[in-house]
Amino acid sequence: MSTLNEVADGVWVRQSGWMWTNSIVVRGDDGLIVVDPGITGAELDALADDVAALGIPVVAGFSTHPHWDHLLWHPRLGDVPRYATAENAALAAVAQDRARAMAAESAEGVPLELVALVQPLPSDDDANPLPGALIVHNAHAVGHAAILLADRGVLLAGDMLSDIMIPLFDPRQDDQLGAYETALAQLDEVIDTVDVAIPGHGAVAPTNAEATARLAADKDYINALRRGDEPADARLGPHAEWLDGPHRSNVERARG
Template sequence: MLKQVADGVWVRQSEWVWSKAVVVRGDTGLVLVDPGIDGADLNQLADDVDALGVPVVAGFSTHPHWDHLLWHSRFGDVPRYATAAGAQVAGEARERAQKMAEESATGIPLELIGLLTPLPADGGPVPGEILEHQAHTIGHAAILLADRGVLLAGDMLSDVLIPLLDPRRPDQLNAYEAALDRLAEASRQVDVVVPGHGAVAEGAEVAGRLAADRAYIEALRRGEEPVDARLEQHDWLSAPHQMNQKQAGHTSG
């Protein structure tokens, strides 16, 4: 079910890696941010949205990984936005995203994956401030809803996922630090952070998420093994952690 975390902001969690779909009320209707993950989730989200009694006017993808590119016909034939870079990458990688979605989930309308257009300069129907950065993947963006006290962080500031470096780009340690600086500045204006995966952070938890991601990145830069509860709790993170270490070894210093 949708859980309201602030005025006009609702969150729904999937069982798949604790993924978060976010519903935001804008001036003209609802904007769905990263809806997913499988067909049952999408249908249940559509039921929840119908119950709000407000039309969906747009979608927004925080970044072009397959699990953030999903859609369902029940949400309507409305524009689906991303940053210009995010929309371009999503279009180029659409077939790969469809294949990954087919392998990882069930009941997804594959033909609707990744049909994104660049967000207009004025934000169009998407409320808030778009904070684009270069961490995690090309075209990643957070949404700062300062008037609601909410930051939608995409695949950053998670309590279950470690920072995941983009393997295609050699400057991810610097990019991550710059992104965390920007998110830290934005976090001073909010009480709630919604990550793409994991639990919603409130109050003092927000600073804790920032500190955990900074400590992880700093350990990679020093060539040390991070002391990170996420690695201790989730064995499946060992492979991406080793990839991060390998990449950091070529870029640190």
């Protein structure tokens, strides 16, 4: 089982056995912010052990986007505010029952009563616990947010810039190609400042060269779909049959 590893100053990552999902812990001015914790109840309990060992209080949680595996929590992480973008919070409230049902089906032992209890970040900067800047877009999911910790050269990318996962479209939106193009352009504006990129699923990109290569791979995939071509993407192939269905769906939606 994975442990909590410090990948940059005051930034720790613990990877789940489920879909290589990354739980992220960030040290802020007043304490720790836990981002997208998961996945199973046992892993959340182990994450809480690791966090407690840091000896720093948890002051908040954050959800990067409104998919069930990014809306989890554990009581041992604390009864603290759990934040999201306004769009994420609104969608999570509407889809709370569905998110809990999906968590029950896929993640044994998850405290279901704590799934999807997120609220919009406060508009007052003094009340905002995040030590970085949000990059908000609608690729992959409406209300998706990356967090740029500029002082540490770290990008918390949410479900972008993965070494194992191609761009995945949100069926609630008609123009996911456009949403991805906008999001990737936003990330392109800051990628030169990034030394470490942490995706929602997959390995941490430990260098700027790797983070830049991941961004280029996502761009190439989207550009190929825009042209009507079959993407030549190393993340696809016999080693990743689980992506065949989502990829074919992306192709059909891009052509539609």
